[in-house]
Amino acid sequence: MSQIGRPPCEESIVLEGAPATPCAMRLRRWTLVATILGSSLAFIDGTIVNVALPSIQRELNAATSDAQWVMEAYALFLASLLLVGGALGDRFGRKRIVMIGASLFTLASIGCSLSWAMEPLIIARAAQGIGAALLVPGSLALISATFPQSERGAAIGTWSAFSGITAAIGPVIGGFLVEHFSWRWAFLINVPVGVVLLAICAAKVPESKGVTKAGNIDVWGASLVTIGLGGVVLAFIEAPSRGWSTAPIWGSMAAGVVALLLFGLVEARVASPMLPMALFRERNFAVANVLTLLLYAALGGSLFFLPLNLIQVQGYGATAAGAALLPFIAIMFLLSRWTGGLVDRFGSRLPLVTGPAIAAVGFVLLALPSSHSSYGTAFFPAICTLGLGMSVTVAPLTTTVMNSVAKDLAGTASGINNAASRTAALLAIALFGFILTLVFNATLNSELRKLHAPAELVSTVLAQRQKLAGITIPGGYGEVTVAAMKQAVKASFVSGFRWVMLLSTALALLSAVSASMFTDGKDVRRQRHSP
Template sequence: MTSTTTAEPSAPAPKRFRGGPWGTLVAIAFGVMMVALDGTIVAVANPVIGADLNASLAELQWVTHGYLLGLAVFLITAGKLGDRFGHRRMYMIGVVGFMLTSVAIALSSGVILLVAFRVLQGVFGAIIAPAAMGLLRSSFPPHMLGRAFGVFGSLLGGATAAGPIVGGFLVGVFGWQSVFYINVPVGLLAVGLGVWLLAPNRAVDAGSRLDAPGILLLSVAIFALVWALVEAPTIGWAHPETLLVLALALVFAVAFALREHLAADPLLPLGIFRSSSVSIGTVLMILMALGLMGSLFFVTFYLQGVHGMSPIESGLQLLPMTAMMAVGSPLAGRLMDRVGTRVPTAAGLTAAALGLLVLSQLATDSGVVHISAGFVLLGGGLSFVMTGATAAIIGNAPVKLAGVASGMQQAAMQLGGSLGTAVLGALLSVTIAGALPGHFADAGLPRPDAAELAAMQGLVSQGAAAVPEGASAEVAAAITGASHLAFMDGMHLAFGVSAVVMFLAALLSLAMKPAPRTEQPAVHV
């Protein structure tokens, strides 16, 4: 097979729908939403899964993190495969595999098997996401990329934020298995639209070779990092196992960087990071996911455990954030096509920080207005951040690296989600351990000893209370009240730290530069 190097035209998009830019966007919509939805849909289902399968908090975290692990480890590699073999082909493979693993998850009878299939589901999700973004990057002309990324961000952010709402309804009516069965009709629709609307398969980097050593080194580095982030809150950050796995991640990451520097055809050309916008956009994507995924994971425990809401009610409470993310991203894309990414992204990060500050002031009896105000600011702000960071990363990458750049963008988002739940979870847990004895004493209860505190900590971290069997109504109310106050202390600190991180990220975003308005050379097959 021979290849020729030509320049991508910067002419306006074709008018045709089938095989054109907007037809491509419609075709990939349901596949993208399916992947994003599954990252958060189990947030509301976690308490029910835990009760049904007798799972601990650590095991419940793995239901979420197993999926993120599969995604994060394979995203960049999947992006390279899309560049090499064609994004249309990889997209269809990913959608079919995602459906099949979803059915396997729903049929799982134990939490270990469920987590294993969640990891595999994440691998297929990793194939879908960069393939979809690669299709957009090669279909839309440069002057319309902001708009395309805005709509893409709306799909991604809206589905991510809608997960708890959809999950709440499905769990409340049909049981937790339905949050996975729903992927079958959605996936079939995605396959049908892909066959109908997507242009013939086209590889944008057909002449490249697969960097097998680079794939291995990067996969081990990311796997070790995510593993450490998941396990550290449970076994301790200073535990020898945590330190060993973190050291392993560092060693393999350094080895990967050296390999990519020397490789003739690297998996991830390090020259891409010479663009300050690509580097900053990657950091911003991590921080954005840290705030979004971290807040969603713990706020569901607040709504269901502390407020006593049902899964459906807690999902509906998140509707303001969902709406803002769905509406805000297309607006952000249009605005960024006109004024660039820097100012809108900084404004979005500032709004998200203010939203987290509002959420950090929640009380056990906070009303709907207070909760919704925080989610409106958070959702609206993050929609601008997601669009701006995506445009910064992919808009500054050449077309032939569209899949790799998209995989890097998505990997940053997944790593940020794992980092958010791990670090914020550690802050929550440590705060609860320190605050619970004092709240027990204030409620006229005997202070728990070390063993009792360790036994209570997991339940309190989920917004619940360890009420002894046979306790009187008065004692049960006192234990529940003290437990909820300790949980609120931990949640306040977690949200406060997230707000500070967002403010710092807003300052960093001001260093981004605009993406080029003309296409860079691309390889056609």
């Protein structure tokens, strides 16, 4: 759930693609089916796994930091290698790279389902992320490579409709499988989809490559950004348990920062960079990506912890938790056409200030529920408000990104913005987890001092503090004492969760402020020259 709905600019990757290679209508239809299946793999995985995390944590006796790594290992390689995956498809064949990505993703899903401990699960999730980085951009590029410009709009409409359905039913199906069978089915559900996708690609999808000779693959850039993001994420996730003064933590942070600085230097000098720095000379493009980083950090970081709150604190089943965000998805789906015309009517600035501001109200409302709050009065209004804010933002943001650069760079620009949204969520989950853990520990210490519970019970609880709300209270004590201890754990998590929501509010407001820096408040016209 840390990546609910489609990231910004995803549709534009298709609309602004290269001229299509002529092929029969029958093959176009099969290509569209393959594209829908390929996107569905990523959508389903992104929404199901978060619902399964409490069950994984409980069965594998894992700390919350381990649960973070289940998401972060996947997100790290997807965000770092997304642009490289698109370049590989252009150079070596989009169908070929999609099939390699789908094969790796499917095999890694089986590996996840067979994991007996957190370490092999996290490794398998990393492999899934690499597969997704090959699969996602390639599957979208297949539409632009197969459908002529005049037919892409209709193809996109079909793809978008099925993507919306997938985003809606994915968490519910995942929750049902986790609740009634096992969390392992949250990964096994990918296998039949992957097998069908491979069969269709092999038999029905035509191969295509970039229309011009591609440059060298930016291996240095991909390596440095992966090391850089990985180092920063590792430091924030592991610091609460190891401490910032330990060599692995400060060393990891230092290595990450240095690698990211080197990444910027390399991208400014290589002939075929994965991140063309010249694009950021265009003010609107730079501002749009700052807005994306801030807002999607707020969204991705907060939605990672919401299912943990619903399941471990509020007592929801996995199915109910999976269905909790259906209003968010429904609002974005229903308002997508209306919000797509906001830039034409009002310019870019107004919707991109208003949307994040509305989202900020949604985050504030999510900070209000206690450890015993009903969905209808506490979470539903917040989720609807958040959905409205994101609906007002996403389509105008996509339009602004696409209109801020020359037409021949539109595909690159959309890919960068798409990767920015995923990177933002990756970093936010690590940072928010660090903050939540600090607040949880401080609050739990305070709550336990008030209880005057038996010393051995307190020691048992504190020994599990890395599980946060997943702490198990042992039996053998009075019912009142156990109930009070459970409430202390829940209250501590809610306290940390509120800080996360307030930080999300601040990031959303900052993204609204950044939108005020757009140079064109009334009209957005495509630039006639490259940066």
